[in-house]
Amino acid sequence: MRLELQKRAGASTLFSILSPFIALVLTLVAGAIMFVILGKPPFASLYSYFIEPLFLKFDMGPIFSDFSFEGIVPNGWSLEQILVKATPLALIAVGLAVCFRSGNWNIGAEGQYLIGGMFGAMIPVLFNDWNSPLTLPLVLIMGMLGGALYGFIPAILKSRFGTNEILTSLMLVYVAQQLVDWIVRGPWRDPKGMGFPGTKSFNESAVLPSLWQHADAHYGAVIAVVAAIAVWFMLAKTSKGFEITVLGQSPRAGRFAGFSAKNMTVFAFLFSGAMAGLAGISEVSGSVEKLDDKLSLGYGFTAIIVAFLGRLNPLGIVAAALVLALSYIGGEAAQISLGVSDRAARVFQGLLLFFVLACDTLIHYRVRLVAAVEAVA
């Protein structure tokens, strides 16, 4: 006997909308089971993961020592940290949405993110004294350029030589990681940095400003929202968006309409590479304020989950980025309050992607059990 996937005649619209939510619920159920296996209280663990970071514990002092206003006052600091984490995820995922919709599978956003950060860091590292109002815009543009150029490699390999872009883009991530690692330990290392890998801290003119005074959140968040709206507009209202969708859903139909799949591959990779590069430089310039060897935290891979959870819709992606960012911050909260391993957050993210893709598959296909005899016949 074997399992067979059979395409459904028509996919249910209702379930298409519900699918990310079903996936979230299934992830929570699977997560609870995981906590039970780890010997942790499942509900308390889920609570500390997904609710605790959002609200302040409000201790009322000795008079009401058994009473606390938990879950009423939003925790401004945690919310801000979620915003900080969501920024690169949303920027990368918005670019990936365009790429995935056009039927091009860019798995190497992490590499484009890193090279973007490196290219953007070039100006503040090599011309540390150049302070002008033009510095920051140029730094950001350099970041986008770096990401786009790095995305161009798998694109040209696919459109020219027919290589599998999933493999090439993924493998280029490791090249990028080694390149950044080398440059921050070698040529760009801060001579006063006690030998620790990392460049000099950027000058203020090359730093993406904070949203308000002393904030950790920076203008990258605003850029991400603006980018999401712009890309939503492009996909929904322009002929380029139509071209992307047509080529993604039916390359043959696209060809008849006079669209070039090869040009689309190049466009999609340049675009998603530039967005990943922008995420990289906004992280470098806004959060870290220098280039170091800890830039690669896997945002480029997590953003793939974000893109699918957001149903490849830029506005959905903004919401999905916040959910995934919560899983990072919640991971820390659960570690503090319950001693849950820091790897649990990664497991959650993996489960989420699994269930999102499984739900999508089951909406479009039905599973059939086929008897072996029948298969032979």
Add this chain to the structure above:
Amino acid sequence: MKKTLFALAASAAVMLSAGAAQADGHAKTKACFIYIGPTGDFGWTYQHDEGRKAVEAEFGDKVETAFLENVPESAEAQRPIEAFARSGCNIIFTTSFNYMDPTNKAAAKHPDVKFEHATGYKREHPNVSTYSSKFYQGRYVQGQIAAKMSKTGVAGYIASFPIPEVVRGINSFILGAQSVNPDFKLKVVWVSTWFDPPKEADAAKALIDQGVDILTQHTDSTAAMQVAAERGIKAFGQASDMIKFGPKTQLTAIIDDWAPYYKERVKAVIDGTWKQQDVWHGMDHGSVAMAPYTNMPDDVAAMAKKTEESIRDGSFEPFTGPVTKQDGTVWLKDGEKADIGTMLGMNFYVKGVDDKLPK
């Protein structure tokens, strides 16, 4: 009107939370720890976590502890430290060198929380203390053993970052070795990480291929010990007793014992007597201990024990002249002892190290 009401409510909340802070003397004291590696590294972080467990065992119901592991030494460290300070920790131990700036930054924002930074030197606010141990004392003993045990006359040293702490260990090791064999040589490989088992293993293999037959390390995992065991050479454990990973390989290990310090400082918070300080204890306080001397002849073990004892009772100090720097200039004259400033800022090799100190 709305604004006034809000302001009233806010100030009431502030007053109430101030009341809560005063009541903390009766509530549990929360001690929190930030770790660079996993608690299961069986080296540096493992020992800090043993210290945390000792605090729990000592004070029982009076304390609550928490830790965050695998916290990178980068801007990413700021958030976990801050999260601890906000989650009601009364004292936070940050246990790696490059948590220095994030620790001081968080201390500025949370004057009521005590911060203890391991191996650093910045105490920018009255609520920041620094602490470390004189690990170099153990390195000297290891150097002596290495010189006795080595057939090739060359030992290998897997180093992390060229900060004074690490350089001090290298220099002390070679001085100990030279006290037995003046021609002893030391090869150094810099891996630029504290914890990365594959990288540490690669460095170990490279050193063995270059002819070293004794390995020591200033990184946190047991990888080098395991490679040494596979290749049949001898090695020293680092930060923790690693005998389980090389029963026929480990000669001895420097054991970092943080438990006495952690108990002392948490008690100071409970008693309300915590004050800023900078401590640098050694073998005399038990914060640096040696694992049993194994896999060596009795006379070598006896020599090691004697040196260890003389360092513990203060009759001997590893950085005692005559010592020549790598560039040939005299650092310490005969009988002269190194001053603490030079020790804390050590940025040069002594003679016999077969390596150029990275800048």
